[in-house]
Amino acid sequence: MTGLTVIALAVIGFFAFQASAAQDRAEKHTPSAPESSPSSKDSSSGKAEDSKALPADSGRGTRVVYALGRERVWLVGKGNKVQRTYRVVPSTVSPSPGTYKVTSRSSQITGSDGVPIENVVRFADVDGVTIGFSAAVDGSMPNQDPGRKTGGIREKRADGEAMWVFATIGRPVVVVR
Incomplete structure (x- = not known):
């Protein structure tokens, strides 16, 4: 050959x-059931809001929703039904609000912070920094250095597994404030 x-x-x-x-x-x-929904104060509007409720401005259809200010993700299936919601640790570089699509995935790589990560789901590029969801293989969460440009939105391992199964290539990712 x-x-x-x-x-x-x-x-x-x-x-x-x-x-x-x-x-x-x-x-x-x-898929696990959505987390319970205790009320919390929404700092941007000053009114009480369910912190785990799907944002009203997050589109329709099967999609991933990422709320920057709430540092939360929703996996939304048919009928606008939330299949799972969870908190994330944001990257130091964030995408602008808008609709993106999953462009690539990697089962295991080393993150830009040097940590082995798994279930990497990429959906945006901002100023040369690739943005995506991932989970550290050792389960750790990053201590972000604001002086360092990273695009990894870190999830717990179980959440990363759910994202991996849900967010296939081409799946919409809606980013809201």
Whole structure:
């Protein structure tokens, strides 16, 4: 075989492995119920608001919703039904509010902060910084250095697993304030 053929077969094998692993995880995954919803004070409007309620301005259809100010994600399925919601640790670089799509995914890599991460779901690029959701393999959450540009929105491992199963390539990601 030529060198290019060997490389092509290796790449195909790698993608087949990733697809197989994602399918195995999808078959084993049962979405957990949305978190309970105690009320809290919304600092931007000064009125009481359910901090876990899906933002009104977050679109329609099956999508991921990321609220910058609330540091929260919603996985929204058919019928505008929230399948899961959870808190995240934001990156130091944030996307502008708007609608994006999942552009790429990686099952395991090393994050820009040097920490091994898994279930990476990328959806935006801001000033050369790639923005996406991920979970640290060791379960740690970052202590953000505001002087360092990072795009990883960190999740707990179980939340990262749910995101991985839900947010396939092309899935809309709606970012709201």
